[in-house]
Amino acid sequence: MTTVIDVPQSLDDHSFEQILDQLKGIPADAKILLDARRSRWASPYGLTGLLTLAQTRLERPTLAVPENDDTTSYWSRASFFKHADGLYDITGRIPRTRQSAESSVLLEVTPIVHTQDIHTVVDNIQQRARAILQEKLHLQSQITMRFTMVLSEICQNVIEHAGTGGWVAVQAYKWQQRLGRHVVVIAVCDAGMGFRKSLESSPSFRPDDRWGDRMALEETVMRGVTRFRDPGRGQGLAGVKKFIGTWHGKLSVRSGTARIAVVPSWDPDDPLHENLAPFPGAQVQITIPERMPDQ
Amino acid sequence: MISHIDVSTVLKRSVCDLYSNLVTRPTGAAVRIGIEHHLDEIGDKALAVLDFSHVGLLDYSCADEIVAKLLLQYVSVDIPRREVYFVLYGMNESHMDAIEAVLERHNLALVTQLSDGAAQLIGHVNGEERAAWDKICELGNALPSDLAAATGVPFEKAEKTLETLWRRRLVIRQETGYTPVRRVVQ
Numbered sequence: 001m002t003t004v005i006d007v008p009q010s011l012d013d014h015s016f017e018q019i020l021d022q023l024k025g026i027p028a029d030a031k032i033l034l035d036a037r038r039s040r041w042a043s044p045y046g047l048t049g050l051l052t053l054a055q056t057r058l059e060r061p062t063l064a065v066p067e068n069d070d071t072t073s074y075w076s077r078a079s080f081f082k083h084a085d086g087l088y089d090i091t092g093r094i095p096r097t098r099q100s101a102e103s104s105v106l107l108e109v110t111p112i113v114h115t116q117d118i119h120t121v122v123d124n125i126q127q128r129a130r131a132i133l134q135e136k137l138h139l140q141s142q143i144t145m146r147f148t149m150v151l152s153e154i155c156q157n158v159i160e161h162a163g164t165g166g167w168v169a170v171q172a173y174k175w176q177q178r179l180g181r182h183v184v185v186i187a188v189c190d191a192g193m194g195f196r197k198s199l200e201s202s203p204s205f206r207p208d209d210r211w212g213d214r215m216a217l218e219e220t221v222m223r224g225v226t227r228f229r230d231p232g233r234g235q236g237l238a239g240v241k242k243f244i245g246t247w248h249g250k251l252s253v254r255s256g257t258a259r260i261a262v263v264p265s266w267d268p269d270d271p272l273h274e275n276l277a278p279f280p281g282a283q284v285q286i287t288i289p290e291r292m293p294d295q
Numbered sequence: 296m297i298s299h300i301d302v303s304t305v306l307k308r309s310v311c312d313l314y315s316n317l318v319t320r321p322t323g324a325a326v327r328i329g330i331e332h333h334l335d336e337i338g339d340k341a342l343a344v345l346d347f348s349h350v351g352l353l354d355y356s357c358a359d360e361i362v363a364k365l366l367l368q369y370v371s372v373d374i375p376r377r378e379v380y381f382v383l384y385g386m387n388e389s390h391m392d393a394i395e396a397v398l399e400r401h402n403l404a405l406v407t408q409l410s411d412g413a414a415q416l417i418g419h420v421n422g423e424e425r426a427a428w429d430k431i432c433e434l435g436n437a438l439p440s441d442l443a444a445a446t447g448v449p450f451e452k453a454e455k456t457l458e459t460l461w462r463r464r465l466v467i468r469q470e471t472g473y474t475p476v477r478r479v480v481q
Contacts, residue, residue: 145389232359
């Protein structure tokens with residue numbers, strides 16, 4: 001029997017939880033069909049999340065692609081179908097990718113498996129990032145390098161901590177309803193061991209009664225704890241948080257059944273969510289908003 | 296002996312011809328090993344100028360592997376690997392961000408040479424050390440007695456501070472006195 005999972009019309013980090021809620025209790029070897037026919041939009045988190053989800057299934061899932069041509073066209077331009085093809089049985093029409101001169105896709109969905117993938121990501125994004133961060137988001141010129149540093153560090157976490165590969169995508173778009181401003185969004189998702197298991201693998205790990213996904217996220221994201229003894233570890237995430245603070249951005253990290261966020265004043269999100277539907281690995285999102293003239 | 300090391304060239308030679316960015320720990324470790332091989336050839340006492348002019352991006356992890364782990368070998372309180380002093384040259388603002396963060400994390404400090412030729416002390420340095428280093432830069436070369444006379448601190452304290460700066464490889468100890476680490480030649 002195939003279980004049909006509805007993909008929300010607008011797929012982002014919040015609505016992705018609706019997919020995971022539907023998956024709750026369904027064994028990994030059960031056949032599922034993700035029905036995205038009515039989907040009209042997906043954030044980088046949505047697209048990388050769908051690929052990650054497929055990697056968690058033992059039985060190859062099916063994906064019914066969006067019926068809207070603009071949507072499938074965008075998903076194609078973001079290289080989603082290029083990778084989904086290897087993970088899903090795909091039903092529906094996929095348009096041929098057309099390269100647009102003015103794309104808001106800063107970085108297409110890209111697999112992160114080896115160290116050299118990070119060099120490729122960094123090389124590919126710098127030129128496009130400079131144009132979009134300065135012209136659309138009105139951020140100072142020095143942000144480009146720091147933005148790329150952040151991207152590099154987040155991607156390295158996948159290789160070092162996930163134990164498997166992951167996916168990264170970066171896009172700029174206008175958040176008309178939520179913020180009325182342009183934003184640039186980085187999403188990095190993997191289906192690896194997650195933060196809790198990563199810390200548990202440390203020789204010095206001593207669990208207490210409160211130990212779980214939430215505490216693992218608090219330890220790593222907020223306190224910079226890592227499974228390594230090397231005191232130099234954990235600086236990447238510290239650098240990411242410093243960057244987020246400087247540019248009034250948002251960082252959210254989901255792992256297992258919890259999600260923690262560094263929430264700026266412009267966002268009504270809660271800093272902590274617990275008892276979410278379980279999902280392997282770690283899913284990270286960084287949002288940098290356009291700088292307004294009075295800032 | 297003064298040795299100029301173009302970090303970008305080490306990157307291309309040690310990792311990949313096509314790379315211009317110092318990102319990821321494995322890349323940093325490979326570059327550090329390349330620099331160590333170079334240092335192995337230049338004798339027991341040397342000033343190494345690490346030139347970042349042609350480096351694109353430097354992330355925190357790579358800075359930790361290259362700068363912090365390299366420095367830690369030469370500022371050991373026990374037996375340092377050799378008497379090697381470092382000056383970092385050609386760094387942009389984002390390089391500085393990453394390097395300062397890793398220096399602070401490991402309680403390290405080093406000297407950078409700015410494009411106008413001025414030397415700058417960055418990283419974890421207390422007020423006494425910084426004041427002494429600034430004074431040494433002003434004097435060019437000084438014995439503990441010179442530093443004590445110039446700053447008004449007791450001789451023993453001046454001597455101890457200079458010894459600390461030397462152990463941290465921020466001043467060069469010579470028979471004639473202590474000289475600030477800085478890039479001497481172009």
